[in-house]
Amino acid sequence: MAEGVGWKTAELQIETLVPGVLLVLAANAASGNYFSTMVGRLVPADGFIRGVLFVAAAYAAGVLGAIACRAVLDLLSERGVRAWVFSRYAHADPRKLLRDRRTADTRFRTDYWHERKVRSRRKDVAFWNAAYRSALRTTSRSVEVERRRSQGQVLRNLALPFGIWAFVAFPNTLGWQTVGAVSALILFVAFVVPYAYAEYVNFAEAYDLSN
Numbered sequence: 001m002a003e004g005v006g007w008k009t010a011e012l013q014i015e016t017l018v019p020g021v022l023l024v025l026a027a028n029a030a031s032g033n034y035f036s037t038m039v040g041r042l043v044p045a046d047g048f049i050r051g052v053l054f055v056a057a058a059y060a061a062g063v064l065g066a067i068a069c070r071a072v073l074d075l076l077s078e079r080g081v082r083a084w085v086f087s088r089y090a091h092a093d094p095r096k097l098l099r100d101r102r103t104a105d106t107r108f109r110t111d112y113w114h115e116r117k118v119r120s121r122r123k124d125v126a127f128w129n130a131a132y133r134s135a136l137r138t139t140s141r142s143v144e145v146e147r148r149r150s151q152g153q154v155l156r157n158l159a160l161p162f163g164i165w166a167f168v169a170f171p172n173t174l175g176w177q178t179v180g181a182v183s184a185l186i187l188f189v190a191f192v193v194p195y196a197y198a199e200y201v202n203f204a205e206a207y208d209l210s211n
Helices: 002-030 034-042 046-088 094-104 106-120 122-138 142-157 159-168 173-188 192-210
Strands: none
Touching: 002 142, 002 159, 002 192, 046 122, 046 142, 046 159, 046 173, 046 192, 094 106, 094 122, 106 122, 122 192, 142 159, 142 192, 159 173, 173 192
């Protein structure tokens, strides 16, 4: 148990810190190295102190970035992208899966109708959302599924730093900045597709191998 908790804590730090480091570097590049200049002026020229400050800033940026990415990408995935990906890659008959989930998970029926009422009136979207959560709840391979979910969360959390880097890649002129902003937004939103596929991998691990 302690080993599992320790692994999960380490995974949480990695999926927060790595995107945070990229966010800090991207924000510094987007500001014309303003942040690094201010640190040079205000912080003593001590490598350890600056290193601690950088890690702290990266972790804080990673937490905020993770919240933003989850708020946007999870919403987009649940509104239809997840159903689109699952319906194309899942090796399960939806009718058989529906019967199986109703039998194996007493919460599935309630969750499904809640999806139909609150999130989407489309049956396929509501079904795949409910089936995904049901598979995660009832899997017998929870440790492996959690590891795969962590990989998907790292991918999701990289959307914002990659979007900022797309903006930074364009020249610092008004016209190109507009192009860069549009490109950054498109790249950020496009991350929902590989993220939804990562969710499908979680689903396949949780459902297919637990039966």
